[in-house]
Amino acid sequence: MVTFNRADACAGTETVLLNIGPQHPSTHGVTHILVELSGETVVAAKPILGYLHRGIEKLAEYRTWQQDLVYTDRLDYVSQIGNEWAYCRAVERLTAIEVPERAEWIRTLFCELNRITSHIMWYAGVTMDIGTMGTPFIYAFKARERIYDFFEAVTGARMMYNYFRFGGVRCDVAPGLLEDIHDYLGGEFLELMDDLDALLLGNEIVQSRMKGIGAFTTAQLVEWGITGPFLRASGLAQDLRKDAPYGAYDKVEFAVPTSTVSDSFARCEVRMAEMREAASICRQVIERMPEGDISVKVPRLLKPEAGEVYVRTESPRGELGIYLVSDGGPKPYRFRVRSPIFYNISALPKMLPGWKLQDALVIFGGIDTSMGEIDR
Template identity: 45%
Template sequence: MELEAQPFVINFGPSHPSTHGVFRLRTILDGEVIVDVEPIFGYLHRGIEKLAEGRTYVQNIPFTDRLDYLASMTANHGYVLAVEKLAGIEVPERAEYLRVIMSELMRISSHLMAVGFLTNELGAMMTPLLYMYREREKILDLFEMVCGQRLTYNYMRFGGVSHDIPREFLPAVKKFVREMPGFIDEYDQLLKENEIVLARTKGVGILPADVAINYSVSGPMLRASGVKWDIRKDDPYSVYDRFDFDIPTGSAGDIYDRYRQRIEEMRQSVRILEQAIEQIPPGEVCTKVPSLLRPPKGEVFARIEAPKGELGYYLVSDGSIAPYRFRVRPPALINLGVLRYMSRGWKIGDLIAIFGSVDICVAEVDR
C-alpha cells in the first residue's frame, strides 16, 4: 500500500495569543516548515469608511481614533491634514508644534508596543513588554493631561487642536525626554546582544529592498530593508522641515533589522521632541472653523508618516457637510501583503516572529 502525505493545514487564529486581535493565518505546513501562508482578515470590519460618509467632517475625527488604536494621535493628524488641505484652512504655529509633539510621543508609544509584542512572540515571558509598558504609561499620562483620554484621544481639530496644553505639560515632557534615552539603553542591554535574540531574528524573514518597493511596503519595514523613505523628510507636512533628525535605515531587512529600526526611530523621535519643546511658540492653538464645515467640491489625498507606515486619507467632497468618499490607506494592511513572501520556507516559530515584526493593528487592517 502506498501512503500519501497530505498537507497539514493549521489555522492560527481567529483567536490566538499572537494575532494581535481577531485575525487568521491559514497555514499549510510540511512538518514544522511553512509551505504556504494566507492571511485572512475582516473579522473586525466595522465599515468605518462607509459610516464616515453619513457623518459630518468633525464627527469623523473620533472614527480615525478607532483605526489604529495604538496610534490614535497620528490617525487624527492624517485626517485633519486632509480636510485642511481640502478646505484650505490655516493652522496656527503653536498648534503645528503641539501636533508634532503628540505625533512623536505617539510614535514612541507605538514602537514600544511593536518591539514589546515582537519579543513576546519570540517567546519572552512578557518581561520586555512590561518594561516597555512602564514608559508607555508615562506617555499615556501625558496624553491624559492634555485631552483627558488614554487611548482614543480625539485631540486634533481642523485648524489646530481641541485645547491648549496645561502649564505642567511641557515640564513633564521635558522630564520624559530626558529619561527616555536611558530606558532605551535598558532595553538594548536586555535584547540587543542577546544570543538567543540574535539566533532567532538574524537572517530570518528577509525582505529585500526591491521586493519591499514592489509590494508598496512603507514605514519602519521599508526602512529596515535599506530604503531611505520617510514622509517627514521626503514630503514634509506640518512643521517637520524645521527639525534636525536622521532617518535610520537597516541593511538586511530581517526581523532583527526591523526591531533595531524601531529602536533607532524612538531615539530620533526623542531628538525631535527635544527641539520641539525648545521651539514651541506661544499663541492661538486653533483657528475659527465652522462646526458644520462645507469644503468646496473636489478631492484630496493627504499622507503622513504614521508609526506603522504611510497613512493616507483620500477624501472626496461634493460640497455638503459630509464627505462623499472617505478612504483610508492603512499601512498595516499593505505591509501584511508581503507576509507570504517573507515567511515561506521558515518554521512555525519564525512565522509568528515575522508576523510580529510586521507590527499590525487589526482594527486598522479591517477598518
C-alpha cells in the same frame, strides 16, 4: 534572499493546515493567518481579514466632517494621533485652512509621543512572539504608562484622544507639562531605552532567532507595497516626514534610521532607533515651541467645495493615506483610508513560504499589525 521551492519543501509528504488565530496567543488583535505546514516549514500562508471590520468608511459617509474625526482614533488604536493628523491634514488641504504655527508644533510633539507608545506596543508584541514570559513587555510598558499620563493630562483620555481639530488642536498644553515631558524624555526614558535595547537587541537568543530571518531585498519589498520601518530596514530611507514634510518636521533635526541588512533583527534595530529619534524630536519641539494661537476659527458645519484630496502621512507603521471626496455637502462623499498595515500584511503570502513556523511568527511580528486599521 531565499528561493523557495514548494515541491522540495513538501518532499512528497502530506501538508497540514494550521490556523494561527483568530483566537491565538500570538496574534495581535484578531489576526487570522492560515498557514500550510510541511513539518515545521511554512509552504503557504494566507491572512484572513475582516474580524474587526466596523464599516468605518461607510459610517463616515453618514456623519459630518467633524464627527468623522472621532472615527480616526479608532482606526489604528495604538497610533491614534497619527490618524487624527492624517485626517485633519486632508480636510485642511481640501478646505485650505491655515493651521497656526504653535498648533503645528503641538501636533508634531504629540504625534511623536504617540509614535513612541506605538513602537512600545510593537516591542511588547515582538518580545512575546519570540517566547519571553513578558518581562520586557512589562518593562516597556513603564514608559508607555508615563507617556499616557502626559496624554491624559492634555486630552483627558488615555486611548481615544480626539485631540486634533480642523485648523489646530482642541486645547493648549498646561503650563509645566512641557517641562515634565522634556525632562522625562531626556532622562528616565533614555535609561529605560538602554534596558529595552539590552533585553531585545543584546540578547543572544534573540539574535539567533532574528538575524538572517525574513531577509528580503528592497526591490521585493517595494514590489509588495511595504512601507514604514519594515521597508526602511532594507536600506531605503523612505520617510514622508523627510520626503514631503508636514507639521514642524522640516524645522527640527532628525535622522531617518535605516539598516542595510533587511532581516528581522534590522527591523528591531530600526524601530528602537526610531523611538530614540522620536524622543529627540519631542525635546527639540518643546525647546523651540513658539507662542501663539492653537487653532483658527472653522465653521461649525463645514462644507468643503466639491473636489477630492489625497494626503499621505508617515504613521508608525508606514504610509497612511487619507482620500476624501466632497460633493459640497456637510458630509464626506467618500472617506477612504489607505492603511499601511493592510498593504504590509497582504504581502504575507509572499513572505512566509520557506520559513519555519517559529520564523514566520518573527517575520509577522516585524510587520507590527494593528487590526483596527486593517479591517477598518
